[in-house]
Amino acid sequence: MVLRGAGIVLLAVLLGACSQVQRQAAPEASLTPRDKKLLANTPYKKVLPPDMYQRSIVEYAGKEKPGTIVVDTDKKYLYLVEKDGKAIRYGVTVGEEGLAFKGEAKVGRKAEWPQWVPTPEIKQRIAGVPDFVGPGPHNPMGARALYLYQGNKDTLFRIHGTNQPEYIGQAISSGCIRMLNEDVIDLYTRVPQGTEVVVL
Numbered sequence: 001m002v003l004r005g006a007g008i009v010l011l012a013v014l015l016g017a018c019s020q021v022q023r024q025a026a027p028e029a030s031l032t033p034r035d036k037k038l039l040a041n042t043p044y045k046k047v048l049p050p051d052m053y054q055r056s057i058v059e060y061a062g063k064e065k066p067g068t069i070v071v072d073t074d075k076k077y078l079y080l081v082e083k084d085g086k087a088i089r090y091g092v093t094v095g096e097e098g099l100a101f102k103g104e105a106k107v108g109r110k111a112e113w114p115q116w117v118p119t120p121e122i123k124q125r126i127a128g129v130p131d132f133v134g135p136g137p138h139n140p141m142g143a144r145a146l147y148l149y150q151g152n153k154d155t156l157f158r159i160h161g162t163n164q165p166e167y168i169g170q171a172i173s174s175g176c177i178r179m180l181n182e183d184v185i186d187l188y189t190r191v192p193q194g195t196e197v198v199v200l
Contacts, residue, residue: 069195078090094173104199
């Protein structure tokens with residue numbers, strides 16, 4: 001009887017925890033006419049990540065101040081800390097073992113529909129990578145990029161969109177944090193240059 005009672009209490013706690021997560025798609029208002037046009041004709045298959053990696057409003061108990069971006073590379077989540085113990089949580093793709101950035105940085109630069117110039121290290125690791133990819137939905141950087149700096153130095157790590165949405169929730173990138181294009185557009189509209197970023 002005691003075990004059964006404990007099971008009911010545990011179930012109630014788990015259900016209570018679930019109710020603290022509110023799934024919420026990125027608002028359409030974040031999209032510019034250019035975004036709508038480019039995202040309507042993507043060269044990749046549009047897929048939603050598993051439920052657990054879809055944009056949500058969640059309880060957040062971390063010590064970071066509102067407005068901070070926190071990336072949990074183990075769980076593949078990016079949090080934008082809000083007031084009153086809440087955060088917007090996005091599912092992300094993170095860097096492979098040994099390639100991921102860890103530590104503190106700031107958003108040193110922001111770009112809409114960025115170009116991509118692969119680093120020599122990326123070109124060495126991945127055969128057939130071009131020297132340059134122009135802006136657009138075919139670009140691995142996606143719809144937006146937040147460039148991470150430490151002091152005045154570009155770390156060469158980014159938070160950016162992706163043309164491989166099927167990999168959200170996995171560790172396969174060359175170190176950067178990838179988000180659904182709609183999610184990175186939403187994040188981009190919410191954070192100014194200078195935003196603090198903590199990568200765990």
